[in-house]
Amino acid sequence: MKKINDRQRTFLMITIPILILFFCFNTLPLIKGVIYSFTNFKGYGSYDWVGIRNYIDLFQDSRVGKSYLFTFKLAVLATIIVNVLSLILALGLNSKIKFKSTLRGLYFIPNILGALVVGYIFNYFFTYILPEFNKMIGGNGDSILASTKWAWVAIVLVCAWQSIAMNTIIYISGLQTVPEDVYEAGSIDGATGFAKFKNLTFPLILPFFTINMVLCMKNFLMVFDQIMALTKGGPAQSTESISYLIYNNGMSGGQFGFQSANAVIFFIVIVVISIFQMNFLGNKEEQL
């Protein structure tokens, strides 16, 4: 009996300190964030309780509303673009091609680079190179980053450029799990081209589709670096993502309490979307 107790004691001595560490730097700030959200704390000085005032204001604040609309537009569009292109790219990279591993390696490069520096490079591209092409085809040569109507497209493009690499690699590993004889059986039944993809390949790699959807959505909803490097939320606050707004107004704009309330809502939104996605896509998998 003593041996078992020793073993259990070892486990507890490992687990409890680490749990405390995790609590201190994850759960505790989370609780504090929730508490701050019920105050008018500016980030310094004294503060008062304001009850649910911040939450009421939040739903009436047009700047917050705009940032949610922008972030969702970006996340949904970028997720669709990235998944369609990655899937096509993965099918290509998984077919019988020459230089297979070299090509795979090269296509992955965007993913290892820092989003901030990539953002700065594209910033230059959108400001100086793209307008020149635009002039060539008879446009007015304005930068899309300066346009309230089009700046968000630039951000979608940069997000997609980096994320496609990651999603492609996941799809390739998915495609490799599809056994060769499935295709052989399929070709006997006359499945070719798109029908083969839709009825055979896609259902079999559905779990990988789920992973990619969840990963993409979550990452894009939290977009920050790209905004920082490309537009800093502008022009006219048209590209303020939720994370950027919380950072900008909460840290230096004297809205610590108010933006804490925003962060709480954002947290709930992320949890709901993640659970919804996993359940929805999980159910579909089971049916197949």
Next chain:
Amino acid sequence: MKKYGEKVNWPITILLILGLITVAFPLYMTIMIAFKQPSEMTNNIHGILSFPKSWSLENFKEAMRVTDFWNSLGNSIFITLLTVVVSILIHSLIGYSIGRNKDHSKFYKISYLYIVSGMFVPFAILMMPLVKQTAQIGLDNMAGVIILYVVFYMPMNVLLYTGYLKNIPIALEEAAKVDGASTWRTYWSIIFPLMKPMHATVAVLTALGTWNDVMTPLVIMSGSGKNTLPLAQLNFQTQFGTNYNLAFASYLLAMLPILLFYIICQKQILSGVVNGAVK
């Protein structure tokens, strides 16, 4: 292992090579601008994208000086390396004790769910309280950033380690126990080495994430006067002014370490990323 009759699909190969332009163009542009002098940048595409007159390293020297490159690089390496080492040690340990107990103990089951659910907590909500908290206890510096990374990556890494542990039969430990070894010693001499493939995955994922992260060092250690590589880019952006050649030399310098690392360890990085995502 090529079967006979399998033909290389040249049209797709060529399309894929052409598609590489989208990856290569921004990098090509970066290299061209980084080596040029401002006088060579006539205001048209040709001036920007043509080869420089001479491949001078002057811009890089200047960019290194302006952005305090070597110190930033040192800080980035220090933070990333320490985060990875501590993560592997601590996360594998907690993964082990949770993984071996969560099926028969409620306490470990709850601990597991508690840590893993931390994955859903966005940094945005922790950011502001953490800035206050780390400043109060004197952790608004690199040490604080490392501790935070170890906590932030814990949910994912614990998930990975407990998942991998299922493949390691418990009989191995029981054999060691019969020989009189303690659980602690058994872990380090038998289990820890056996989890090597997972250590590689955890190292790759944690390192890529911390190396390129801007937000955590930005809010936690911006008052410490120290920079990481991405943070230096952010902080010195205004100093470049309109000298884009200098700025691009600096961007290239910032990307170079991870690119070199990728060239050397490409295989490990790719398999690490796939393992991490699929598990």
